Amino acid sequence: MAEPSLAIHGGAGTLPLTGMDPAMADAHHTALRAALAAGWKVLSKSGSALDAVTVAVMTLEDDDLFNAARGAVFNADGKLEMDAGIMSGRDRAAGAVAGICGPRNPILAARAVMEHSETVLLAGRGAEEFLAAQDIEFQSFDYFCTERRVVALNQELARRASGAPDTRSDADRHGTVGAVARDAAGNLAAGTSTGGFTAKRPGRVGDTPIIGAGTFADNATCAVSTTGTGEIFIRFTAASEISARIRYASQTLEQAASGVIAELFSNGGDGGLIAIGRAGPPSLPFNSSGMYRGFVLSDGVFRTAIHREAYRIFDSRE
Amino acid sequence: MAEPSLAIHGGAGTLPLTGMDPAMADAHHTALRAALAAGWKVLSKSGSALDAVTVAVMTLEDDDLFNAARGAVFNADGKLEMDAGIMSGRDRAAGAVAGICGPRNPILAARAVMEHSETVLLAGRGAEEFLAAQDIEFQSFDYFCTERRVVALNQELARRASGAPDTRSDADRHGTVGAVARDAAGNLAAGTSTGGFTAKRPGRVGDTPIIGAGTFADNATCAVSTTGTGEIFIRFTAASEISARIRYASQTLEQAASGVIAELFSNGGDGGLIAIGRAGPPSLPFNSSGMYRGFVLSDGVFRTAIHREAYRIFDSRE
Numbered sequence: 001m002a003e004p005s006l007a008i009h010g011g012a013g014t015l016p017l018t019g020m021d022p023a024m025a026d027a028h029h030t031a032l033r034a035a036l037a038a039g040w041k042v043l044s045k046s047g048s049a050l051d052a053v054t055v056a057v058m059t060l061e062d063d064d065l066f067n068a069a070r071g072a073v074f075n076a077d078g079k080l081e082m083d084a085g086i087m088s089g090r091d092r093a094a095g096a097v098a099g100i101c102g103p104r105n106p107i108l109a110a111r112a113v114m115e116h117s118e119t120v121l122l123a124g125r126g127a128e129e130f131l132a133a134q135d136i137e138f139q140s141f142d143y144f145c146t147e148r149r150v151v152a153l154n155q156e157l158a159r160r161a162s163g164a165p166d167t168r169s170d171a172d173r174h175g176t177v178g179a180v181a182r183d184a185a186g187n188l189a190a191g192t193s194t195g196g197f198t199a200k201r202p203g204r205v206g207d208t209p210i211i212g213a214g215t216f217a218d219n220a221t222c223a224v225s226t227t228g229t230g231e232i233f234i235r236f237t238a239a240s241e242i243s244a245r246i247r248y249a250s251q252t253l254e255q256a257a258s259g260v261i262a263e264l265f266s267n268g269g270d271g272g273l274i275a276i277g278r279a280g281p282p283s284l285p286f287n288s289s290g291m292y293r294g295f296v297l298s299d300g301v302f303r304t305a306i307h308r309e310a311y312r313i314f315d316s317r318e
Numbered sequence: 319m320a321e322p323s324l325a326i327h328g329g330a331g332t333l334p335l336t337g338m339d340p341a342m343a344d345a346h347h348t349a350l351r352a353a354l355a356a357g358w359k360v361l362s363k364s365g366s367a368l369d370a371v372t373v374a375v376m377t378l379e380d381d382d383l384f385n386a387a388r389g390a391v392f393n394a395d396g397k398l399e400m401d402a403g404i405m406s407g408r409d410r411a412a413g414a415v416a417g418i419c420g421p422r423n424p425i426l427a428a429r430a431v432m433e434h435s436e437t438v439l440l441a442g443r444g445a446e447e448f449l450a451a452q453d454i455e456f457q458s459f460d461y462f463c464t465e466r467r468v469v470a471l472n473q474e475l476a477r478r479a480s481g482a483p484d485t486r487s488d489a490d491r492h493g494t495v496g497a498v499a500r501d502a503a504g505n506l507a508a509g510t511s512t513g514g515f516t517a518k519r520p521g522r523v524g525d526t527p528i529i530g531a532g533t534f535a536d537n538a539t540c541a542v543s544t545t546g547t548g549e550i551f552i553r554f555t556a557a558s559e560i561s562a563r564i565r566y567a568s569q570t571l572e573q574a575a576s577g578v579i580a581e582l583f584s585n586g587g588d589g590g591l592i593a594i595g596r597a598g599p600p601s602l603p604f605n606s607s608g609m610y611r612g613f614v615l616s617d618g619v620f621r622t623a624i625h626r627e628a629y630r631i632f633d634s635r636e
Binding site: 119127210 | 393410411442523529566
């Protein structure tokens with residue numbers, strides 16, 4: 001038996017500390033807590049890590065504060081191309097989707113690929129055709145659209161047209177949601193979902209749906225979900241690299257996770273990740289100004305943070 | 319300074335030993351030798367591993383004997399969706415394309431993504447739009463089509479319609495081309511290109527364009543290109559796993575490459591790979607009935623094989 005635990009992130013695309021008013025910070029803490037609550041409800045009833053990760057990510061996808069599903073950012077053509085990936089550490093089953101728009105919860109789309117297709121990664125229209133035959137909810141383009149992301153797209157396109165330098169904050173450049181969990185049976189799981197980055201090139205696939213880069217789980221080592229400059233995370237196989245350092249270099253989860261984040265930073269990659277091992281607390285390192293994040297241990301206490309401040313604590317048993 | 323070396327594969331989708339007549343075997347040896355010659359011409363003139371890999375893969379793509387570019391297999395809709403990936407071990411630069419049809423050489427498309435975009439992986443129509451603006455040759459659908467692949471698609475669709483069991487040989491299920499190289503400066507590179515498998519689900523992306531799964535290179539460890547049941551190779555991050563075992567578990571290239579192929583086999587994955595390290599000969603393990611393959615060391619001798627027979631030898635200096 002293992003001690004259940006869950007960690008989540010709402011992306012490394014945080015507003016700068018100075019630009020986030022208390023009400024906005026409160027709203028993010030509340031949203032993170034809701035995702036922890038959804039996942040913890042599963043884990044505390046002896047549910048699976050895979051189910052806990054799924055509902056935690058769904059909760060973040062449904063909230064337009066975060067760049068995934070509802071509230072996803074637009075590509076350079078003003079379209080939505082969402083990526084998601086999920087992996088089970090028990091059998092290394094995995095599923096992922098890239099460049100899709102339709103399913104209300106892309107994480108459920110990834111899970112359908114894992115459970116109901118012979119493939120691991122499905123992209124674009126072919127993916128959408130497969131998903132249309134699955135038992136998952138679809139939504140219209142309008143459901144996903146938010147005014148904030150329209151403004152961000154227009155600002156970025158205007159900047160590019162003017163030739164002005166890119167001075168966007170992390171909040172405008174990043175954004176992803178994810179969860180990692182360990183259940184009472186000792187099974188690990190990871191899930192990640194994103195809209196990519198504002199005004200991304202159509203067809204661009206980031207690290208989120210790439211098994212071993214943005215999403216990874218293996219019961220023998222760890223489960224990982226990342227957020228940041230996806231191309232660097234792909235080139236350095238960020239998630240599976242953490243697993244390799246635990247397995248072959250005898251590093252602790254914290255050593256491996258922090259070490260990879262440091263290596264990514266020295267190669268131009270900014271962002272963060274959440275990782276959970278076979279035992280002990282999760283690791284949530286980041287090299288950006290902040291990362292919307294939270295975790296819960298077997299004590300049932302929800303801890304959430306945005307920048308490098310102390311975690312806010314909420315005891316779910318009260 | 320390092321000793322230049324090059325290895326290539328034409329996929330694990332070999333005809334069975336009993337089903338391959340001598341003329342067909344000769345044709346494959348000739349084609350493999352042509353690819354080695356193209357790559358070796360670069361390396362023997364102090365060219366880069368990246369350029370050697372590029373031209374070796376192009377040679378195999380241009381030959382309709384192999385399942386990549388001209389001669390690629392069709393998906394279930396009768397369309398061509400090609401994947402390719404390339405990576406430079408010097409700086410871990412990488413580029414990949416998924417689900418494209420148009421560029422005569424998908425490996426050049428992957429290289430254009432690496433060198434002329436800010437992304438690593440571009441898929442589908444967005445990829446094709448980017449590539450149309452690059453300085454690479456395009457071809458019509460007819461150029462890629464071959465009668466043999468039309469027959470294979472129709473047979474497979476008829477089998478599925480009839481509900482008959484899948485008794486296809488490796489030759490009908492697999493097929494990929496790839497190359498790995500080490501140049502005189504000690505730089506490593508890997509490239510892979512494929513049409514996927516016959517009657518694959520539209521939108522399916524295999525391991526070929528997934529950095530760390532089907533294609534990987536890092537000067538510190540090795541360069542790898544794989545062929546086989548791509549989904550298993552993705553779930554077990556086949557290529558970067560070899561690198562991790564060399565770096566962290568002090569395994570030799572041969573131990574790591576053979577060990578991963580054995581692990582894949584025990585998890586339902588069949589196929590093979592080619593890998594090259596910082597020094598010494600390449601490793602070319604496979605767990606399928608055969609793998610079209612060849613390599614050349616600094617002696618300039620071309621060695622090619624299909625099944626587990628002795629290598630045929632051709633001295634390029636004669």
